[in-house]
Amino acid sequence: MSDDMLARLEQIQRHALGLQAAVQSQPRPNEADGTDPTGCIAVAVDPAGLPSRIEVRAGWQRHVAAEALGSLVVLVFQEVAAQAAQAWSESFDLDAWRSRAEAAQAGEREGAELPPLEQARPFGSPRDPLTLTEEALKALKATRDQAAAPPMTSTGWDSDRAVSIILTAGGLQGCTINPRWALRQGASVLNAALRQALGEARAAMEEHAARRRVEAQGLDDLAREALATLARFQDLSNPPKEG
Template sequence: MLARLAAIQRQVAELQSAVSAFQSQPQPREGRGTDPGGWVSVFVDARGLPSRIEVRTGWQRQVAPEALEALVMAASAEALSDLTRAWSEVDVEPMLSDFRAAHPDGQVPAASMLQRAEVYGHARDPFALTEEVLVALKVAQAQPDDAVPSGRGLGGNGAVALTIGAGGLSSCAIDGRWAAQHGASGLNRALAEALSDAREALNEQAERRRADAQNLTGLMNDALATLVRLEDRQPKER
């Protein structure tokens, strides 16, 4: 068990190293898309999340208010396509070359021996640690298997509603009557307000998940350190 835990942690470290190498490469910062008529523009960040949604002045003369939702979604899809094209041009060869040089056989080496317990965590009372692990696992199991992080925001006193998730903008609802009365400036303010709220809600969910994952990682490290200590206390065969 100790050797297996050490191997898992070594592989996690290798993965983190590869991710860091990839993140050090120049990456796209933004994608931009418009609807076919050019009335709505959507900008997405490097993660594909909408960062700005704008409607051109004078849209009422050419666009039916009830069509705005579809135009926003179309512009968002085009922005994601633009970002995808930019990502496809990122040069990953330097990262791959470094990885091949470190692992010429193509295999990520597993740990051949246990490292010092301090590297993994802190030895603790086994019973208290077990109780904390069980609580963390219970919390993790309470999460729905198909739960997907998402954030919803409202603007214009509820006239505009946006929902975003890991895949970008997932829904847009705009009260056509309200939009027709407020023009481009009012509509853009409402879109910005709804988008800000949605991103904040999504970030809060992501932060909670990150904290839960870090807690589980810390517990695993402490469990390994505790097991090492218990093994050291076992009588050695002569």
């Protein structure tokens, strides 16, 4: 492998990191909240697009049928999430992001000077090629299997199994509230059940997200080690000339 190819790989890595930094520099969505037209159902949505609070106001029975409570919660969530997404998209500085991307691409086209190869290796440590290849194949298979798997869904229940919350990475997908049970409870009991079910569902989603972050870090480390191994081969095939 030539020095030019290794330098190109490093340049690609810098370009990807630059685009990532441009996106991360944009403002994150704020938490948003809203209610249904009667004000009986209140939902808050966090910056990740998941419900962070669901409340039923006292006196809801005068405005909402018990059988419609769960579906109304989902409708309120969808409305709040859509409004939050629109507000964030309007705050996103697309011109600044495009300017950074074009600057990075222009630097590549013009052959922007790179630091010496031995000074520009923020990679991992070289590895045994056979072991590295085996781990890379396993990582690729795991990634392929994840892509083919259905989206992760988590369901939370209250202790009475009267209220359930269904979440995916896309947000609230379902809410069920036993109508007979709900009519016998006050708003405080109903809200406690909603908090419990939501907390259980969110905990499962957060555990899944933590596993994905660990897997992503593992892939990043593997890529760095692969580049370091390629660089070592380059050094061995081009020993310094004596005299």
